[in-house]
Amino acid sequence: MLPFFKYFFGSLLLICCFSIEAVETGGLVEETKIKLKLTQYSGIEVQLDVLNASLSDILDEVSAKANIPIHYSILPSELISATCVGGNLDIVFQCLLGDNVNIVFHYPSNALPQGKVANTLPKEIWFMASSFGNIISEKNEQLLCQEQLTELPKNERLELLIEKGMSSDPIQRAQAIVVLAREAPKENEEVKNLLLEALDDESGKVRLQALIAWVVRKSGNVEQVLQQALQDESRGVRLKAVGLTRSLLLLQQVVDNESDSSVKRYAERRLKRLEKLIE
């Protein structure tokens, strides 16, 4: 058997729990699902898939299956449907509930050093009830869920993505741009304008995705856009700009002026290879 499949099947064995039930509501059978997977694979250690489940049920399930005490008092009663994947429970709960819910995680003392995201499970979790407000329903409206998106007709899907591209949450904006870059027709002016604005977004994550989208879609003035990106304050944006440029002149400018050693080395190598190709 190929190593990949061994790895894949190995990951399946690590599934922590799977529960699915059907609840009858007014003659209609509505499926409820809370599925939590814990794997050892970097970046996708925690995978939570919920369908029509209350937050209290979700927390109880996570608590029971991950063996973590979770403390809460009053929780919103709305049912949640979402698929969230991340390197730890912080990210998954953030995806599920948004940025504004206050959650306290108590990590073991041997977790990663301060300033880094711990990829181990916390020992205990507290949810601050006062921070909930209407966050659940707002988050459900905002959630950029791939499964929901794929069910939508093309036009509605595009509209929703454009809306997400203007969300107040930079993660939502960045995610929407990733999908729009791939799916939106190149001639769509609304998308083009959105990308143009996103190139100057306050978030480096968003500017980075907008840059990739702009260059890959060949949306116009690519060299000018790259030139601006090569001077961006965000290293990630400058790095990506180096990776996207085919211009010897721009690369030479980076080599001459860049202060970050990683970006400079990258530009030097690319310049060298491009020069070799042209010889």
Add this chain to the structure above:
Amino acid sequence: MTKKIKNIMGVGLSLFTLGQMSNVMAHVSFENDLYSGFSDSPVAYGAADVWEVTCSGGSDRLVLSVLDTESGRSKVSALAYKDKKAANTIDSRGGNSTASPFVRVNAGDGIYTIIVTQSLPGINYYILEYHCETSTGTHTTTSQVPEFPLQDQ
């Protein structure tokens, strides 16, 4: 100038010494980066670039290798798959001119997906080299040679 570069890329000029195999028909990507674990990076862990390559009719397999262009603890690996068949190759020593071993995915003609990943958060750089071939090893046409990854992280 860009046109000239594309033309040269079209004939698949090899950019690095392969060690294991020498051929003039292989396709070599530009150098690309994987970027994770920083406040402005797309993901906190496990950056992954996704590529698609199309092997023309008569192809028996895709052959690929990856070159990690900078030394460091984080390794770059490339996994290719199609029709439930997959192969993975890792450049265990970055920063030199020796690429990872060539691996084959014997899944006939059509679209192959290649996923390039890093073993640790941070910055990695890589160059992909790949080609399609028949069961006897004769190179076939790689009809879709992507300029950029479909997913770029």
